[in-house]
Amino acid sequence: MYSQFFGNYLLNNKLVTAKQLAEAMEIKSETRLKLGVLAISAGFMNASQVEIIHGEQQRVDKRFGDLAIERGYMTSEQVNKLLAAQKTGFLLLGQALVDKGYLTNAQFSNAISDYKLKYKIKSEDNFSSTSDAMISIVSEFYHFGNASCTKTVTEYVSLLLKNIIRFIGDDFTPLEATLINNFKCERIISQQICGKFSAFTAVEANDSTIAEFASRFAQEELNTVDEYTTAAVGEFLNLHNGLFTVNMSNVNDVELELMPQKSEHNTVLDLKTNAFCIPIVFTFGTVNFILSTKN
Amino acid sequence: MTIDQIKVLISDDSVFARKKLKDYILSLGVAEVLEANDGQEAIDLYKENKPDVVFMDIIMPKKTGIEAVTEILAFDSKAKVVMASSVGTQKYLKDAITAGAYEFLQKPIDNNLVQKILQNIVKEG
Numbered sequence: 001m002y003s004q005f006f007g008n009y010l011l012n013n014k015l016v017t018a019k020q021l022a023e024a025m026e027i028k029s030e031t032r033l034k035l036g037v038l039a040i041s042a043g044f045m046n047a048s049q050v051e052i053i054h055g056e057q058q059r060v061d062k063r064f065g066d067l068a069i070e071r072g073y074m075t076s077e078q079v080n081k082l083l084a085a086q087k088t089g090f091l092l093l094g095q096a097l098v099d100k101g102y103l104t105n106a107q108f109s110n111a112i113s114d115y116k117l118k119y120k121i122k123s124e125d126n127f128s129s130t131s132d133a134m135i136s137i138v139s140e141f142y143h144f145g146n147a148s149c150t151k152t153v154t155e156y157v158s159l160l161l162k163n164i165i166r167f168i169g170d171d172f173t174p175l176e177a178t179l180i181n182n183f184k185c186e187r188i189i190s191q192q193i194c195g196k197f198s199a200f201t202a203v204e205a206n207d208s209t210i211a212e213f214a215s216r217f218a219q220e221e222l223n224t225v226d227e228y229t230t231a232a233v234g235e236f237l238n239l240h241n242g243l244f245t246v247n248m249s250n251v252n253d254v255e256l257e258l259m260p261q262k263s264e265h266n267t268v269l270d271l272k273t274n275a276f277c278i279p280i281v282f283t284f285g286t287v288n289f290i291l292s293t294k295n
Numbered sequence: 296m297t298i299d300q301i302k303v304l305i306s307d308d309s310v311f312a313r314k315k316l317k318d319y320i321l322s323l324g325v326a327e328v329l330e331a332n333d334g335q336e337a338i339d340l341y342k343e344n345k346p347d348v349v350f351m352d353i354i355m356p357k358k359t360g361i362e363a364v365t366e367i368l369a370f371d372s373k374a375k376v377v378m379a380s381s382v383g384t385q386k387y388l389k390d391a392i393t394a395g396a397y398e399f400l401q402k403p404i405d406n407n408l409v410q411k412i413l414q415n416i417v418k419e420g
Contacts, residue, residue, distance in 0.1 A: 218311065231311035238309070238354070239402060242381025249384040258382055260308055260356045 007173040009115045024096035025171040035064040037095045038082040040109045047109040049073050134158045142177045163240045168216045175279040183269040189233045195256035198294040209285030234261035296420045302327045306337035307352035319406050334358025338366045348416050353380040361394050368395045
């Protein structure tokens with residue numbers, strides 16, 4: 001999860017361009033995480049120590065972890081911890097940017113420590129994406145105000161990001177939420193949640209982006225936007241809202257109901273209350289997630 | 296009864312959800328799969344065709360799945376209606392059971408569970 005918000009951080013601080021970020025997101029799936037990247041992120045080594053080991057690796061045929069232990073930069077316990085985390089895919093984005101030469105190891109090292117400070121991420125959080133850590137980063141990143149339902153909105157968005165990763169993919173960067181009440185939509189699929197937490201929820205994007213989003217979810221190639229394509233997006237929304245409803249019932253003892261989904265084309269959304277528009281930039285286009293609460 | 300002899304009705308307002316389930320059920324060797332777009336159409340199609348099993352979404356326009364299963368059971372007390380919903384809360388489950396549902400599946404539907412249900416329907420004849 002952190003790599004998505006880290007991408008946004010790099011973009012906002014003009015450390016990388018949107019094009020470089022998109023390119024790195026695409027290649028990160030093929031990249032394996034390097035121990036040096038993990039060591040910097042965990043705070044076990046600094047950038048110059050990593051450079052020294054990388055230089056040494058060009059002369060001797062030894063593994064990074066072994067050399068770092070020999071030089072006393074890391075304990076074998078620390079190396080084992082990193083090896084265990086190597087498979088989790090964490091920070092592949094940063095590594096892809098370093099590999100491409102868009103960021104130096106030193107820039108990456110500075111960016112990661114600033115980023116962690118800003119979002120209050122503890123080093124050990126890197127290795128497990130717990131719900132608490134996720135909710136904390138979402139509430140730090142988005143500014144959902146001080147309304148009574150802020151906690152619920154934060155839980156909703158945390159779950160949404162998890163479900164996007166689960167059902168669509170992890171090649172995205174979230175942008176900061178904006179407040180809207182009038183919104184021009186090319187293609188919008190919506191669903192109403194009723195009950196103690198009453199909300200209007202929707203997915204909006206242009207047709208080509210909707211088709212690609214639907215293709216990912218349906219796991220089949222959908223090139224045109226027809227009833228089947230919008231129904232696939234509707235099913236994503238329905239599954240997500242369903243899981244949210246289950247969580248609300250189990251954790252908060254609040255029973256909610258879902259209404260049938262609606263799909264509209266070239267329309268202007270005119271909401272009586274302000275809504276949060278949460279843009280998610282995928283490698284294939286930008287999808288806006290809209291959430292408007294009534295209480 | 297064998298699997299190619301059973302008749303299945305799928306009721307869901309999502310053409311996507313219907314197609315995914317229908318494709319899987321056809322792949323098991325079922326020959327006849329009917330489709331309804333809302334709760335009322337499900338009731339009408341049930342009365343006309345008397346399917347061996349119904350897969351019923353809960354959140355649908357016109358009539359909900361709960362309303363539809365109640366009406367179907369009033370017409371045929373032996374009807375086997377499997378409820379399928381993305382909302383797997385105790386309340387939804389209770390409503391489905393109270394209405395007389397045969398089974399409850401949470402979406403995304405696990406195909407293995409669909410296969411087991413159909414095998415039971417075949418066994419029960």
